[in-house]
Amino acid sequence: MSSTVLSWAHDAIGRIKKILLGQGFQQLKQLLQVCQQSDTVSQGGLVLDELPQDILHHIHSLLPLRDAARAACVSHGFLHSWRCYSSLTLNTQTLGLTHEKLGSEKEIEIHLIDKVDRILNNHRGVALKTLKLDLFPCDSISASYLDRWLQTSVKPGIEEVSLVVSTFMEKDYDFPCSVLSDDTAARSIQSLHLYGCAFHPTVTLGWLRRLQILCLYFLKINDEGLGHLLSKSFACLEQLEIGYCQEITCLKMPFKLQKLMFLSVKSCPMIRLVEINAPKLSSFKYEGTQVEINVIDSTRLKDVQMSHTKPFGVLSSAYAKLTSIAPNVGSLTLCCSNENFNTPMLAVKFLHLKKMDIRLLRSSLALWPICDLFSLIPYLHAAPALESFILRVDKAGAGHDSVVAVGDDELRRKPECRHDRLRRVMVTGFCSTISMVEFTRHILEHAPSLELLKLDTTISCRRRFQTWHAIEEYPASQVIRGCWPMCTAALAKAQRATEAASRYIEGRVPSAVEYTILKPCIQCIKQTRD
Structure with missing residues (x-):
């Protein structure tokens, strides 16, 4: 052994x-x-x-x-x-299929199909509790294999079903709804995860009475099919994730989802309406273009993440809409690109908001100069209970930063905006633009409870993210600890940002504040590329 x-x-x-x-x-x-x-x-x-x-x-x-x-x-x-093993997770990793052993992608596909087929054949008649099939490497797998595996495995008593197929198959694989038409098999399923296939539920779908987790990614499913699926699974559903589904135009819950606590809608390009009827919903994530979002009961909605790629003004409009979507929000993440900052003092107030994360994604060279980071201050001012704030700036497209060369009296100030409870602030992508320096100086001057200020001068918010925020929210194994290669121009920008922080920031940091500035390390410099 x-x-x-x-x-x-x-x-x-x-x-x-x-x-x-x-x-x-x-x-x-x-x-x-x-x-x-x-x-x-x-x-x-x-x-x-x-x-x-x-x-x-x-x-x-x-x-x-x-x-x-x-x-x-x-x-x-x-x-x-x-022979009675009831939990099968079958993928290249669990089956030991690596490029080092097999070489080509085609050989991996052949061995993966063969091993999965033999294992499932040996488990015929076994009451499986878990079946997870990750067949993404198999671009040319026959639908007959998939049909047979599912029909012999999805039986009464199964609790978790996950199927991942390649999105590069010549013909879409149609998930056989017949395996979920039997009420005795459907009612035991607690988790259903489908990725990359076509799925067309009808009224013949069995009652998914115990379904708690439903994840649909890269799925060919239309509004009618989604409606049938939700109408058969509303009783116990707690987590619903929908991503990259091209045919969905409207997410409207046919019944009140009494137990739904987490909802994620990501990059569904045709969607125009999201209507939420879930009184226990506590976390909502949306990524895509601007759509109409209606929340019938938002009493318990505390965590909101909204990400938009276009058009201009998304940040301010999304912030304003939050009063109706989530007036009791406690943790807020806003992600946008091509944002035109010209924000007046906001009339709305979020009295329960304690954590805010604003992410400014890569913008074109032509658009970047209009981003006035000093205009972010009203967002902080509209959250009087704010304790933690993170600003992530992907400045790879920022071509107009330079060492600030102005006097202290020339820097803008907003003395009317105080942040009495703000304790922790981090800025990734800190640069030497005037508005960035003005924003950081404002925090130091108007946040009397500040305990931590961390500035990262490197190129991306995904780089060396070892902060209090990451450690609190993610296991240590998931925290990115390595450095990504930096180009010569990025190293020069980081050097100018360090000089600006030294000249305008460092001397104004109170002794009680833990101040850190992250600079390119030796590894960054060694990996420099043109």
Whole structure:
């Protein structure tokens, strides 16, 4: 038995032992203690095979897929358990299919189809709980394979179904609605994730009574089909994600979604209306062009993210619309490009807003000079409870920044705008434009509770994002720690930004404020490209 399998078996035995302690299973506890002796387990799967089948099956279920399959080769007990293995996640990673081993994309596709087919054939008659098929590398897979796999696997008792197919297939794969037409199979599904196929639900669709998570990406589905799907899954739905669906023009909930808490609508180019009828909705994300958004009951809507690519004035109009969409918003992210800043003092107030994140995406050279960052101050002023603020500027297109060469008395000020509760501020893409310096100086002068100010002079908001914000919201493994290559021009911009911060910012930072300026490191300089 491999050392990896043994390690997982040890861990599984430890967990089961804790459950059994104090419940009178003396014989079994003694056997578990024997199994934990490394010199005994190292003989292979012999001692493990002495465990009761239900305990052995539970240990096996805790192994990753590859280790579970390997364990079946060295233990009769695990072999029996493998034939009943109920959670299948099949992709190139779990099946060990890499370019290093196989070389070409075509060979990976052939081996992936073959392995998936053999595994699912061996699991015929098994009551699967989880089926995740990621077949994105398979551009030319036959629809007959997919139909057969789904029809034999999606049976009563299955809880999670995920299908990812390539968006580069010559002919769209039509997801067989017949596998969801049986009420006994449909009603056990708790999570449904479809990516890259066509899906045309009708009234014959079974009742998805327990469906909690529904994710639809790159799907060929129209308004009528989406309506049928939502009408069959409204009872328990908690999370709904719709992205890159080209045919949807209207997202209108046919019934009140009593349990829906998270809704994401991303890059559906034809959509014109989003109407939300979900009294428990707490988080809403929208990305795309400006559309009509109606929220029937926004009492609990606290987290809003809105991203627009065009036209001008999106930031100010979106901010104004929030009064009707989410008047009680506590965390707000606004993302836009080609923004024309000329913002007067805003009449609306968001009394509960504590976190704000404004992202200014790459703009063309011709449009960038009109971005007056000093005009962002009214957005902060309209949130009197604001505690955390992040400004992310992708300045790759900013070709007109230069070392500021003006006196202190020439910098603009807004003394009427105070931010008494603002404690943490970060700016990524900090540059040496006058408006950037004016904005940062304003924060220092009008935020008496400020505790942290971090300025990143590098080229993108995605670069070296190791901040309090990232650590709070994402696991450490997901925080980007590396540096991206920078061109010579970007290094020069970062140098000018550092000089501007040294001249106009650093000397005005109170001693109680933790101040950091991130500059290009040695690795950045080594990776410099023209």
